[in-house]
Structure formats: C-alpha cells, structure tokens
Amino acid sequence: SLVPEHAELHLLFSMVTPVGWLERVPSYKEMVEQLGLESPSYGLLGYPLLQSADILMYKPQWVPVGIDQVPHVELTREVARRFNNTWKPIFPEPQARLTEIPKVPGTDGRKMSKSYDNAIYLSDSPDAITAKIRPMITDPARKRRSDPGDPDLCPVFDLHRIFTPEAEREGCATGCRTAGIGCLDCKGVLLTHLLPPLGDIRERRQHFADRPKEVLEVLHEGSRRARKTAQNTMEEVRSAVGLEP
Numbered sequence: 001s002l003v004p005e006h007a008e009l010h011l012l013f014s015m016v017t018p019v020g021w022l023e024r025v026p027s028y029k030e031m032v033e034q035l036g037l038e039s040p041s042y043g044l045l046g047y048p049l050l051q052s053a054d055i056l057m058y059k060p061q062w063v064p065v066g067i068d069q070v071p072h073v074e075l076t077r078e079v080a081r082r083f084n085n086t087w088k089p090i091f092p093e094p095q096a097r098l099t100e101i102p103k104v105p106g107t108d109g110r111k112m113s114k115s116y117d118n119a120i121y122l123s124d125s126p127d128a129i130t131a132k133i134r135p136m137i138t139d140p141a142r143k144r145r146s147d148p149g150d151p152d153l154c155p156v157f158d159l160h161r162i163f164t165p166e167a168e169r170e171g172c173a174t175g176c177r178t179a180g181i182g183c184l185d186c187k188g189v190l191l192t193h194l195l196p197p198l199g200d201i202r203e204r205r206q207h208f209a210d211r212p213k214e215v216l217e218v219l220h221e222g223s224r225r226a227r228k229t230a231q232n233t234m235e236e237v238r239s240a241v242g243l244e245p
C-alpha cells in the first residue's frame with residue numbers, strides 16, 4: 001500500500017480482537033468451506049480486520065457497502081468499541097449504508113463476483129454482455145414459455161430494478177406473472193436499458209486504460225491526501241496505546 005499506516009493500525013487492532021470474532025465472519029467461513037481449507041492462514045482470517053483498519057483510519061460515520069459486506073461493518077463497530085474502551089475513545093462506530101439495490105446478482109443468480117465467473121465486466125463489449133445475459137438464470141418455475149413466473153425470484157429482474165424505467169419494468173413483471181412474455185423478450189428489454197449506460201462507462205474506462213500514466217498520477221495524489229489523514233490518526237493512536245518514541 002502507498003499508505004503503510006494501514007498495516008500498523010491492523011496490527012494494533014489484532015491485539016484487542018478476539019479470534020472468535022473473526023472466525024464467525026460469514027465470508028471467512030464460506031471461503032474455508034468452499035476451498036476445503038484444513039488449516040486456514042491468518043491472512044484469510046484477519047482480512048476483515050484489515051478492512052476495519054482501512055475504514056476506521058478515516059473515522060467515517062457511514063460506510064457505503066453491498067449487503068454481503070454488512071457483517072464486516074458490524075465487526076468494525078465492535079473493534080472500534082473495544083479499542084475505545086481499552087485505550088481511549090478515538091474511533092466512531094460507523095454504520096453501513098446500503099443502496100436501494102444492495103446486491104447485484106451475477107449471471108448464475110449468486111452475488112456477482114469475478115471468482116464465481118458470473119460477472120459482467122465494465123470492459124465487456126455489447127456482444128459479450130448480450131451473450132452473458134441471454135442464457136442468464138431466471139425464475140426456475142418458468143420451464144416453458146407458457147409457465148407463469150415470479151419476478152421477485154428472478155435475478156434478471158434484479159437487474160431490471162437497477163436499469164429499466166418503472167413503466168417498462170412493471171410491464172415485464174406483469175408479462176412474467178401472466179406468461180404474457182417469454183424470458184428472452186424480458187431480457188431483450190433489459191438489454192435495451194443496460195447497454196447504453198454500460199457503454200458510457202466502457203468509454204470512460206477505455207480513456208483511462210489508454211493513459212496509464214494519468215491513472216498513476218491520480219493514485220499517487222489520492223494516496224498522498226489519504227496518508228495525511230492516516231498519519232494524523234496514527235499519531236493519536238500511538239499516543240493512546242503508549243507507543244510514542
């Protein structure tokens with residue numbers, strides 16, 4: 001990291017965080033189970049604690065996250081409380097702030113994630129996006145075109161909630177419930193509304209991909225500003241725990 005203070009705060013947090021708190025973090029349990037790990041590393045166990053350091057370093061009141069990250073923000077509050085009670089009240093107890101659509105589904109209906117190979121990338125071409133949306137999983141009740149479905153059980157409809165204007169979205173919902181439209185029609189409507197905004201983002205992304213020097217400058221400038229705040233926080237922290245030279 002260009003802000004090495006994060007590693008130091010992580011280390012100090014590890015002194016007051018019981019192992020049990022980290023072992024019950026759902027993403028840790030999932031990883032251990034999925035990868036069949038018999039002897040997981042501290043790197044995996046302690047990763048959410050590093051996230052707590054990343055958050056608390058900047059003393060926020062709110063943390064904008066997806067719903068799967070809420071347990072990490074809860075852990076962060078517990079760590080802040082424990083630190084404040086053990087040494088000195090330095091950190092706020094931040095709350096998670098969710099968007100209206102707190103989870104973006106991937107093409108297989110699970111959370112969209114690179115590691116699940118179910119993601120639509122911001123660099124994907126319109127053809128690539130279309131090829132991913134067409135076979136996307138839907139409400140399993142709609143086996144045949146004549147079977148009615150339930151949009152609330154369909155990950156395609158979650159994407160409609162993000163991209164499709166209300167009137168057309170409601171049209172799709174009614175068509176789904178009455179088997180008035182097929183899933184491919186419904187996905188066609190989604191693509192009409194999903195491709196243009198992703199096209200704008202793809203263009204903007206390409207602008208920066210063509211200018212790596214500009215990206216590095218932005219990163220260095222951001223890190224320089226972040227480090228100033230991090231250094232102030234660490235001065236307070238070192239003084240609180242008695243680590244001053």
Ligand code: SF4
Nearest residue numbers: 139149154176183186
């Ligand atoms: S019609 Fe649309 S909302 Fe209904 S199951 Fe098919 S894709 Fe999903």
